[in-house]
Amino acid sequence: MSSTIIPDLSPHFVPLNELPEQLDWREYFGNDQSVELDVGCGRGLFVFRASEEHPERNYVGIELDFKKARRGALRLNKQDRPNGRIWGGDANLALDKIIRPHSVAAVHVYFPDPWWKKKHRRRRIFTDEFINRAVRILEHEGYLHFWTDVEDYWEVAASLMNHDSRFVPREAPEEQQPEHDMDYQTSFERKKRKIGSTIYRGLWQLKPV
Numbered sequence: 001m002s003s004t005i006i007p008d009l010s011p012h013f014v015p016l017n018e019l020p021e022q023l024d025w026r027e028y029f030g031n032d033q034s035v036e037l038d039v040g041c042g043r044g045l046f047v048f049r050a051s052e053e054h055p056e057r058n059y060v061g062i063e064l065d066f067k068k069a070r071r072g073a074l075r076l077n078k079q080d081r082p083n084g085r086i087w088g089g090d091a092n093l094a095l096d097k098i099i100r101p102h103s104v105a106a107v108h109v110y111f112p113d114p115w116w117k118k119k120h121r122r123r124r125i126f127t128d129e130f131i132n133r134a135v136r137i138l139e140h141e142g143y144l145h146f147w148t149d150v151e152d153y154w155e156v157a158a159s160l161m162n163h164d165s166r167f168v169p170r171e172a173p174e175e176q177q178p179e180h181d182m183d184y185q186t187s188f189e190r191k192k193r194k195i196g197s198t199i200y201r202g203l204w205q206l207k208p209v
């Protein structure tokens with residue numbers, strides 16, 4: 001009988017069910033740095049690049065698909081990256097149970113599944129409920145980033161955000177010419193730009209209270 005040995009990628013890969021409720025970021029990362037989340041991080045290119053570019057911040061990607069999540073974690077693990085982690089599981093659960101209120105500087109949502117069929121639209125992650133979840137965990141004047149290539153998803157998300165009095169729209173980053181094949185925000189951005197899709201980018205900031 002053959003058995004597959006799954007390499008131990010801790011601390012870079014952690015399934016959500018191994019994390020405590022109301023986790024203390026300072027204990028978890030062993031530092032006081034701000035924390036940013038990538039919801040549905042796929043293979044974790046954003047977490048990998050951002051944690052390299054900003055060693056003064058911590059990044060956590062959350063991904064439902066353990067295979068993709070582990071792939072992202074492997075890259076971080078090989079470099080023993082201190083400020084990047086990938087959690088395997090449902091981001092909604094993490095936002096509700098694991099992440100403490102007002103403890104995250106930014107939430108990034110890049111190219112969420114479009115659920116094209118009308119009858120499946122309610123499975124989309126970026127909804128008014130999700131925005132409430134994000135507001136609960138965001139710090140004072142925290143940021144929410146949303147990018148997609150799906151025009152109708154963009155229209156719905158941008159309309160929800162622009163009508164939400166808790167946020168102010170900020171200028172989203174301009175499209176950059178990539179210098180190499182890893183020079184994209186995420187793997188999906190690379191895939192979509194290579195086929196010439198329009199990318200819609202949004203950035204909002206919580207208003208000071």
Ligand SMILES: C[S@@+](CC[C@H](N)C(=O)[O-])C[C@H]1O[C@@H](n2cnc3c(N)ncnc32)[C@H](O)[C@@H]1O
Binds near residue numbers: 062068109111
């Ligand atoms: C289209 S992919 C985009 C991945 C990545 N953000 C990128 O831009 O390359 C969407 C990802 O979201 C993940 N996903 C969907 N629902 C999720 C949830 N509730 N929690 C965590 N990940 C989720 C999917 O498994 C998939 O990998």
